[in-house]
Amino acid sequence: MFDKNRDQSVSWDEYATIAFGSTHTETCNEVYNDKKPPEFYKLSNQVQEAIMSAVRRWRAAGGFSMTQEEFTGFTYPELFQHMRNTVVAEAYQTYDTNRDGKVSAHELLSKKFKLTKDQIEEFSKGNV
Numbered sequence: 362m363f364d365k366n367r368d369q370s371v372s373w374d375e376y377a378t379i380a381f382g383s384t385h386t387e388t389c390n391e392v393y394n395d396k397k398p399p400e401f402y403k404l405s406n407q408v409q410e411a412i413m414s415a416v417r418r419w420r421a422a423g424g425f426s427m428t429q430e431e432f433t434g435f436t437y438p439e440l441f442q443h444m445r446n447t448v449v450a451e452a453y454q455t456y457d458t459n460r461d462g463k464v465s466a467h468e469l470l471s472k473k474f475k476l477t478k479d480q481i482e483e484f485s486k487g488n489v
Contacts, residue, residue, distance in 0.1 A: 363432070365378075369429070370428055371426065373393055377393075421438070422438070422446055456472050
C-alpha cells in the first residue's frame with residue numbers, strides 16, 4: 362500500500378502522501394527537514410500533532426526510507442525495544458493536555474479513564 366514504486370522500501374514521501382494526503386506532502390517534507398512553513402500553522406492542532414508524531418516515529422524507526430521491518434517498527438512501535446522512548450514520549454504528550462511538561466492526576470484520570478471534573482473530585486475524596 363505505501364510502497365508505491367515497489368522498490369521494497371517505503372520512503373517518507375510515499376508515507377506522507379498516503380497518510381496526510383497529496384495536498385500536505387510538501388508541508389510534511391518541510392517539517393521532516395526541521396522547517397515549519399506557514400501552511401503548517403494553518404492546519405488543525407490535531408493534524409499538526411499527528412505530523413510531528415509521525416516525524417518522531419519515522420526518525421526513530423529507521424530514517425528517510427525504510428525496509429519492511431523498519432516500517433513495522435514505525436507502525437507498531439510498542440513491539441520494538443529501540444522505539445520505546447518514542448512510545449513513552451507519545452503517551453506523555455497524550456496525557457499532558459495543558460502542555461506544562463507535567464502530567465497531573467486530573468489530566469491522567471480525565472484522559473485515560475474519561476472521567477469528568479466532578480467524577481475526579483469524587484475519586485479524590487475516596488467516594489468512588
